[in-house]
Structures are given as structure tokens and as C-alpha cells.
Amino acid sequence: MKIKEIIVVEGKDDTRAIQRAVNADTIETNGSAISQETIEKIKLAQRVRGVIVFTDPDFPGEKIRKYIVEHVPDCKHAFIDKKHALPSHGRGLGVEHASPKVIQEALRDAQQMEAYGEEWISKDELIDAGLIGGPKAKGRRERMGEILKIGYTNGKQLHKRIMMFQISKEEFTKALKIVLQEEQD
Structure with missing residues (x-):
């Protein structure tokens, strides 16, 4: 499965998991302290090929996602459930622990967040x-x-x-x- 967009992930382990699942390029944020240089790469990637933000389903992952949305608002977003992000042994939670099938499904279902509009559900x-x-x-x-x-x-x-x-x-x-x-x- 080839992905046109560039996928933004947190680190090297996430990149390896993505590359086991699909043929795609990634940008690594190297944690939640995202540099201005990384934001500029994400902006360029969004202009040229589009971006899918694919961070871990935890507080730091959400913090990274929110920061990216503030600076690059038109990205697509892929999500995995916590139960699919758990390691088979040890501790941790992250994209790197997800199976290739789960990663493929999340990328296939990636959605673009829209600006707030009409409130349909209060x-x-x-x-x-x-x-x-x-x-x-x-x-x-x-x-x-x-x-x-x-x-x-x-x-x-x-x-x-x-x-x-x-x-x-x-x-x-x-x-x-x-x-x-x-x-x-």
C-alpha cells in the first residue's frame, strides 16, 4: 500500500512500524518539543504532498497533534485505539506497537479536521x-x-x-x- 502524503510520527520506532505496514515517507517530531525547523518541514510537506498526523494515543501524542494543528491546520489525522497501541510485553503505548493491519486501517481512514462550523451535536x-x-x-x-x-x-x-x-x-x-x-x- 503506497501512501502519497507524508506521515508525521513521534520517533524512529514509529517510522519503522509505518514502513513495515505501508510504503510511505515520514517526518519525525522527536517528541513533544517540536522545533520550528520541524514545523517548517511539515508545512512544506503539506503544500507539496499533504500530511497525515499519526501520533500515539496518549497525552504527549495529543499535545503534539494539537501543536501541529495550530501551525499546519489542513493536515489529515490518523488514529489508533489504545488497545492496539499496547506492546505484547513490557510497558509503553504507541504507534510502534500497532500491527501493520491496524496501521493500514488507520491511514486508510485518515480524515481532515475542518474549521468549526454549525453545531450539529450539543x-x-x-x-x-x-x-x-x-x-x-x-x-x-x-x-x-x-x-x-x-x-x-x-x-x-x-x-x-x-x-x-x-x-x-x-x-x-x-x-x-x-x-x-x-x-x-
């Missing part, structure tokens, strides 16, 4: 759906992130991602039905 609807507050909220958000392919979020981030990815009320309702049905099974 924060009150997220609360009513049990996605913010309550004993099952975290698990429900985790599963919604998987279904909608927007990654795991906390309650505040969920509303933001729904807006950025322009998730329609229909898509949201369909995903929520799946989550609630799975809870009953």
Missing part, C-alpha cells in the same frame, strides 16, 4: 447520551472514538472533535446506538 446531547459524566462515560467515549474513527477523547475534547470532523447527527446517533447495544449484550 454538549447537552453528549451529557444526555451518557458520554460526559456518569460511571460509563469514559468507556462509551472510548468506543465512540473507535466507531467514528476520531480517537479517544475526554468529555471536552469529544465535542471539539465531533465539530472538527463534522460528524453528522445521523453518524453520531448510529454510533451511539451501537455503543448502547453492545453494553446490553
Whole structure:
């Protein structure tokens, strides 16, 4: 599988995992302290070939993603779930632990975040759906992130991602039905 866009990852291990899964070029951020030089490379890559940001599903990975979005807003974003980013042994969490199949699926499903537009799903609807507050909220958000392919979020981030990815009320309702049905099974 050949990827046209340049994939932004956190480090060398992520680059090796990407290259095991697909034929693609990468830019490594070398952690969360992204240099201005790296931002300039990402800007150039976006102009020339397009960029897919593919960071780890953890706090530092989200911090890197947000920083890139601030400076290079039109990138696509790929996400993997935490359960697919765990090593078979030892500690850590990251893209480097994902299987080639999981990486391929995440890249195939990469989406471009859009500027905020019309609010289709309100924060009150997220609360009513049990996605913010309550004993099952975290698990429900985790599963919604998987279904909608927007990654795991906390309650505040969920509303933001729904807006950025322009998730329609229909898509949201369909995903929520799946989550609630799975809870009953």
C-alpha cells in the first residue's frame, strides 16, 4: 500500500512500524518539543504532498497533534485505539506497537479536521447520551472514538472533535446506538 502524503510520527520506532505496514515517507517530531525547523518541514510537506498526523494515543501524542494543528491546520489525522497501541510485553503505548493491519486501517481512514462550523451535536446531547459524566462515560467515549474513527477523547475534547470532523447527527446517533447495544449484550 503506497501512501502519497507524508506521515508525521513521534520517533524512529514509529517510522519503522509505518514502513513495515505501508510504503510511505515520514517526518519525525522527536517528541513533544517540536522545533520550528520541524514545523517548517511539515508545512512544506503539506503544500507539496499533504500530511497525515499519526501520533500515539496518549497525552504527549495529543499535545503534539494539537501543536501541529495550530501551525499546519489542513493536515489529515490518523488514529489508533489504545488497545492496539499496547506492546505484547513490557510497558509503553504507541504507534510502534500497532500491527501493520491496524496501521493500514488507520491511514486508510485518515480524515481532515475542518474549521468549526454549525453545531450539529450539543454538549447537552453528549451529557444526555451518557458520554460526559456518569460511571460509563469514559468507556462509551472510548468506543465512540473507535466507531467514528476520531480517537479517544475526554468529555471536552469529544465535542471539539465531533465539530472538527463534522460528524453528522445521523453518524453520531448510529454510533451511539451501537455503543448502547453492545453494553446490553
